[in-house]
Amino acid sequence: MTTLLDVQDLRVSFPDAAGGRIQPVDGVSFAIARGEMLALVGESGCGKSLTSLALLRLVPEPGRIEPGSRVRLGDTDVLALRGGALREIRGRRIGMIFQDPMTSLNPVFRVGDQITEGMHAHFKLSKAEARERALALLEEVGIPDPVARFDAYPHQLSGGMRQRVMIAIALAAQPELLIADEPTTALDVTVQAQILEVLDRLRATRGMAILLITHDLGVVAGRADRVCVMYAGQIVEEAPTAELFRNPRHPYTQGLFASVPKLTGPRERLTPIKGSVPPPSAWPTGCRFRPRCPIVHPRSAELPPLLDAGPAHRMRCWLAVEPVGPVEPVGPASATDRGAAEDRTA
Amino acid sequence: MRGSWRAALAAAWGRPGGRLGTLLLLGIVAAVALGPFLLPDPAAQPDILGGANLAPGAGHLFGTDQLSRDVLARVVAGGRVSLAVGGLAALLSATLGLLVGLAAGYRGGAVDAVLMRLVDAALVVPRLFLLLLLLAAWERVPLAALVVVIGATGWFATSRLVRAEVLRLKAEPFVLAAEALGAGGRRIIFRHLLPNALGPLVVAATLGVGEVILLEAGLSFLGLGIQPPTPSWGGMIYDAKDVLVTAPWGSVFPGLAIVLTVLAVHLVGDALHAALDPREAAIVAAVPAPASIPAAEPVTRLDLEAGLARMSDSREPAA
Numbered sequence: 001m002t003t004l005l006d007v008q009d010l011r012v013s014f015p016d017a018a019g020g021r022i023q024p025v026d027g028v029s030f031a032i033a034r035g036e037m038l039a040l041v042g043e044s045g046c047g048k049s050l051t052s053l054a055l056l057r058l059v060p061e062p063g064r065i066e067p068g069s070r071v072r073l074g075d076t077d078v079l080a081l082r083g084g085a086l087r088e089i090r091g092r093r094i095g096m097i098f099q100d101p102m103t104s105l106n107p108v109f110r111v112g113d114q115i116t117e118g119m120h121a122h123f124k125l126s127k128a129e130a131r132e133r134a135l136a137l138l139e140e141v142g143i144p145d146p147v148a149r150f151d152a153y154p155h156q157l158s159g160g161m162r163q164r165v166m167i168a169i170a171l172a173a174q175p176e177l178l179i180a181d182e183p184t185t186a187l188d189v190t191v192q193a194q195i196l197e198v199l200d201r202l203r204a205t206r207g208m209a210i211l212l213i214t215h216d217l218g219v220v221a222g223r224a225d226r227v228c229v230m231y232a233g234q235i236v237e238e239a240p241t242a243e244l245f246r247n248p249r250h251p252y253t254q255g256l257f258a259s260v261p262k263l264t265g266p267r268e269r270l271t272p273i274k275g276s277v278p279p280p281s282a283w284p285t286g287c288r289f290r291p292r293c294p295i296v297h298p299r300s301a302e303l304p305p306l307l308d309a310g311p312a313h314r315m316r317c318w319l320a321v322e323p324v325g326p327v328e329p330v331g332p333a334s335a336t337d338r339g340a341a342e343d344r345t346a
Numbered sequence: 347m348r349g350s351w352r353a354a355l356a357a358a359w360g361r362p363g364g365r366l367g368t369l370l371l372l373g374i375v376a377a378v379a380l381g382p383f384l385l386p387d388p389a390a391q392p393d394i395l396g397g398a399n400l401a402p403g404a405g406h407l408f409g410t411d412q413l414s415r416d417v418l419a420r421v422v423a424g425g426r427v428s429l430a431v432g433g434l435a436a437l438l439s440a441t442l443g444l445l446v447g448l449a450a451g452y453r454g455g456a457v458d459a460v461l462m463r464l465v466d467a468a469l470v471v472p473r474l475f476l477l478l479l480l481l482a483a484w485e486r487v488p489l490a491a492l493v494v495v496i497g498a499t500g501w502f503a504t505s506r507l508v509r510a511e512v513l514r515l516k517a518e519p520f521v522l523a524a525e526a527l528g529a530g531g532r533r534i535i536f537r538h539l540l541p542n543a544l545g546p547l548v549v550a551a552t553l554g555v556g557e558v559i560l561l562e563a564g565l566s567f568l569g570l571g572i573q574p575p576t577p578s579w580g581g582m583i584y585d586a587k588d589v590l591v592t593a594p595w596g597s598v599f600p601g602l603a604i605v606l607t608v609l610a611v612h613l614v615g616d617a618l619h620a621a622l623d624p625r626e627a628a629i630v631a632a633v634p635a636p637a638s639i640p641a642a643e644p645v646t647r648l649d650l651e652a653g654l655a656r657m658s659d660s661r662e663p664a665a
Contacts (some may be wrong), residue, residue, distance in 0.1 A: 056526055061454075084530075091528035098526075104519040108541045117537075118527050169527065 004209050005032040005055070005073050005177055011066035012047075012054050014280075022280040023066070025050050026233035029306075032177065037203055037210040039220040039241070041256075042230035045277045048213050051230070052179050055211075056090050057081070073177070092122045095170030099182035101162035105154040111138075111165050112150035118172035137168040140205075141198050160191035167198060171206075178202070181213045196223065217260055221245060226312075229253050232277060232288035235306065239313040250315040252289045287317070297324055354545075357621035358614070364621070367613025374607055378429060381422035388419040388577050402595055409595040411586060421599050424577035429607070431493055431572075432559040438497025439504060439558075440551035444540070446501065447508025452516065452535050462509070465502045473499055477561070481570045492571060496558055504550050511543040518542075545622035552615035556608040563604050579604050 012025035025047040032038045040048045054065055057078065071078040073093060081089060090096075098104045106114060115137060116130040125133070131150070138146035141164040154162055163183060170178055180199060184192035200223060203210055212224055220227055220241060227244045229237040229252065237250040248254045255273035262268070275292045284290050286301040293300070299318040307320035314320075358364040382388075402409040408417035450461040468476075480495045481487050515521060516539070524538050559579075565571030566580030574581060579600040586596030 058522065058525055087528040087530055089528075090526055096523070096526040098519055098523055100519055104523045106520045106524070106538055106542070109537075117529075121528055121533075166523070169523075173528075 002034055003031050004034045004036075005211075006070070007031065007051075007055070008070035008072075010051060010054055010069045010071065012050050012059055012063055012069075013066050014063045016281055024233050024280040025054060026280075028230070028233070028235055030228050030235065030238065032209050032211060034176070034209055035203065035207040036226070037199075037212060037224045039212045039214060039224035039227045040230060041214060041217065041220060041227055043215055043277050045279065046230040047233040047280075048230050049181055052096070052181050052211065052213050055179065056094055056096060057086055058090075088122075091118050091170075091175065092173045093175050094177045094179060095173070095175035096179040096181065097163070097166045097170045097183050100186045101159055101166050102186065104166055105162055105169075107154055109153075110150070111152050111154065111157070115165070115169050115172050118169055122173040134168070134172070137171055138165070140202070141165075141168045141171070142194065143168075158191075159187050160194060163187060163191075163195050164198065167195075167202075171202070174206075175208070177209045177211065179211045179213070182215070183212075184219060185214070185216070192219070199223075217245075217256060229256070232283050233280060234288065234316060236289065236317070237309075237313075237315040238306065239310070243310065243313055247310070247313075249309045249313065249320065250289075250317050251293050251295050251319075253315075255292075255294075289317075295319070295324065297322070354618065354621045358617040361617045361620060363613045364617025367610045367615075367617060370606060370610035371614060374425065374603075374610060375429065378422050378425035382419070382426070385419040385422060386416045388415060388423040408599045409593065411582075411593075411596045412589060417582075417595055417599055420577040420582060421579070421603050424579045424582055424600060425603060425607075427489070427572055427576060427578050428559050428562055428580075428604075431489070431496070431562050432555045432607075434493045435496040435500065435558045435562075436551050436554035438493065439500035439554055440547055441501075442498065443501035443504025443550070444508050444543075444547055446505035448512055448535055448539060448543070450505065451509040451512025452531070452539060458509070461505070465505055468499075468502045473561070474564070477565060478568075478570060481565065486573045487570060489572065489576075492562070492565075496561060500554060500558065504547065504554070507546050507550055508543055511546055512539050515539050515542050549615055549619040549622065552611060552618060556611035556615070559604060559607055559611075 008029050010025055010028040011023050013021040013023045016022045028047070028051050030038065030040075040051065042048045050059065050063075053059055054069075055071055055078065057065070059065060065079060069079060073089065076089065076093075078086075078089060105111070109117075112131065112134050115134040116125075116127075119125050119130045119133060135146045135150060138149055143149050143161060143164050149157070149161070149165075154165070157165065167178075167183075178199075183199070184195050187195060196219060199210060199212070202208055212220070214220060222241075224241050227237075227239060227241050228235045229244075229250065231252050237244065237248070237253045239247075239249075244253065245257075248257055252273070255271070258271040259273060261270060273292055278284070278288075278291070286303050287293070287297070288303070290300045297318045299322065302318075304316050304318045304320075306314045306316050307318075309315045309317075309320040359368065402417075408421060411417055411420070446461055446465070450458040476499050477495060480499070481492070484491060521534060521538055524534055529538070562571050562578065563580030563583070566578045567584045569584065572578035572581055574585070582600040583597040586593065586600075590597055
C-alpha cells in the first residue's frame with residue numbers, strides 16, 4: 001500500500017502566561033496508507049484533536065506549527081502551502097467531520113445548499129449536476145428520502161441525521177482522506193453504530209483513507225487497521241488493532257483497557273488510571289506517564305523514544321528494551337498532577 | 347435562509363404588538379404614498395387673508411396653517427420626506443455598521459483595535475452636536491446631504507452589535523467546519539457570518555428608522571433639517587409654534603404623525619427582536635417540518651454492546 005499522509009515530528013506550540021511556549025502536540029509522527037483506517041486514541045487533553053487540526057493548518061490562534069514539523073499528503077508538502085493552494089487541500093483532498101453535528105452545520109442554510117457549496121468551490125458544475133450528486137451522497141450516507149432532506153434546515157434533523165449530512169458535506173469534493181474527530185461522541189449509542197457503519201462502508205466502497213480520532217476503544221475495535229495511542233502530546237504506542245487489543249504493552253494502554261468493562265470472563269473491579277492527564281505546562285521530565293505509571297523503571301527519568309515492541313508494534317517505554325521484574329504498584333497520584341484535570345487542548 | 351426569515355416574520359406577525367405595528371406602518375406608508383393624489387396641493391395658498399388658521403372642518407380635515415395651506419396635505423407630503431429620510435438613513439447606518447462590525451470582528455487584532463477605538467471616539471460626541479456641526483457646512487441643507495450625514499453618524503453602536511455577534515459566531519464549530527472544507531475569508535464572512543448576524547442588525551435597523559425620524563424632526567425644528575417650502579413634520583411643528591395656543595392643529599397633527607410612526611416602527615422592531623431571539627421557542631414552532639420526514643430514524647442495534655463484544659473478541663488470543 002502506498003503512503004497517503006506522512007506526518008513527521010509534528011509539533012504545535014502555544015504561548016504560555018510566563019512568556020515561554022508550551023507544546024500540546026510534541027513530536028507526533030505517523031503515516032496513513034491509501035484506503036487505511038488509522039485510529040488516534042487518547043484521553044481529553046492529549047493533543048489528538050489539535051493534531052488533526054494541524055493536518056489542515058487550522059491550529060487556532062495564537063498557536064503555531066513549529067518549524068521542523070512535516071506533513072506530506074502524497075507529493076504535497078502541506079505545511080509549505082499558502083492561501084488558495086491550502087484551500088485546495090481543505091475539503092478537496094482532506095475532508096473533515098467534527099464531534100458535534102448540532103453546531104457544525106450552518107443553521108441558516110438548507111442542508112442541500114451546504115453539501116453543494118463544497119462542490120461548487122472545488123469543481124465546475126451546474127446547479128442541476130450538483131444537486132444530483134448531493135442527492136446521491138445523501139443516499140450514500142444512509143439518509144432516507146434524500147429529496148425531502150435536501151430542502152430541510154439543520155434544526156429539522158436529528159443528531160444522527162445531521163452527522164450523516166456532515167459526512168455528506170465532507171465527501172462532496174471526493175477527498176482521499178477523511179478525518180473524523182470524535183464523530184460519534186455527541187450521539188446516542190444507537191446512532192453511534194449507524195454512523196460508524198457509514199464510515200466503514202465509505203472506506204470499503206470508495207477506498208478512502210480515514211483518520212479516526214476517538215477516546216473510545218470500543219469504537220476502534222474491529223474497525224481501524226492500526227491504532228496510535230496518544231498521551232500528553234506524544235504517541236506512546238502504535239500497533240495493528242488486533243495486536244494492540246491482544247497485547248497492549250505500554251502501561252498507559254494497559255491502563256486504558258483495565259478501565260473499560262468487559263462483557264465476557266470473570267467480573268472484575270475496574271481499575272481506573274490514577275490521576276489525570278497533566279496540562280502541557282506541567283508535563284514531567286523524562287517519561288510523561290511516569291507520575292501515573294504503576295511501574296517504576298530505572299530509566300524513566302529519561303524520555304524514551306518509540307521503541308520496537310514486536311512486529312509492527314512500537315511503544316514509548318523503556319520496558320520494550322529493558323524489562324523490569326515484578327510490577328510494583330505506586331501510591332496515589334502525586335498532588336501536582338491531581339489538580340490538573342483541565343482539558344485544554346481537546 | 348429564506349425559510350427561517352419567513353418563520354421569523356410569521357412569528358413577529360403572530361404577536362399582537364407586531365401585528366398592530368405592521369398594520370399601522372402599512373397604513374402610514376399607504377397614506378403618504380397615495381394621499382398626495384387625493385388631497386389638495388400642499389403648497390397652495392388659496393386665501394392667505396381669510397383662509398389662514400382655519401379650525402379642522404369639512405373643507406380642511408386637519409384645518410389650515412398660517413399661510414392657509416391644508417394641514418392634512420402637508421402632513422402627508424411631509425410624511426413622504428420623513429419616511430424616505432428615515433428609511434434611507436437607517437439603511438445607510440445599518441450597512442456601514444455591518445461592514446465595520448464584520449471587518450473588526452472577523453479580522454480581529456489591529457483592524458479591530460483601530461476600528462473600535464474610532465467608534466469609541468465617535469460615540470463620545472453626542473449625535474445631535476455632531477449633526478449640527480456637520481450640517482452647518484450648508485446654507486440650505488440638500489436632502490441627500492441630510493440622509494448621508496444622518497446615516498453616517500448612526501452606525502457606531504450598530505458596528506459594536508455586529509462585531510459582538512461575529513465574535514460569538516466565529517467560535518461556532520460550523521465556521522471551523524467551513525474552513526476545514528476550504529472556504530476562504532470572504533466566503534466565511536458573507537456566507538457563514540453575515541446571515542447569522544443579521545437578526546440583531548435587522549432589529550437595530552428597524553428601531554433606527556424611528557430614531558432617524560425623530561432626529562430629522564428635531565433638526566427641522568431647529569431649522570437645520572428639511573428646508574421650507576418642502577413640508578416636513580419637524581418643520582411644520584416649528585412653523586406652527588407661534589400659534590400653538592390659538593391654532594394648535596398646525597403642530598398637533600404632524601406631532602401625532604411622528605408619534606404614530608415611531609410607535610409603529612418600535613412595535614415591529616420589538617416583535618422582530620422577540621421572534622429572532624434564539625431563546626424564544628416561537629421561531630422553531632413556526633417552521634413547519636416537511637411532512638415526509640418521519641420523526642424518528644430507524645434504530646439498528648445497540649452499539650456499546652456490539653463494540654465491547656468486538657473488543658473482547660479481539661482480545662482473546664484465538665482472535
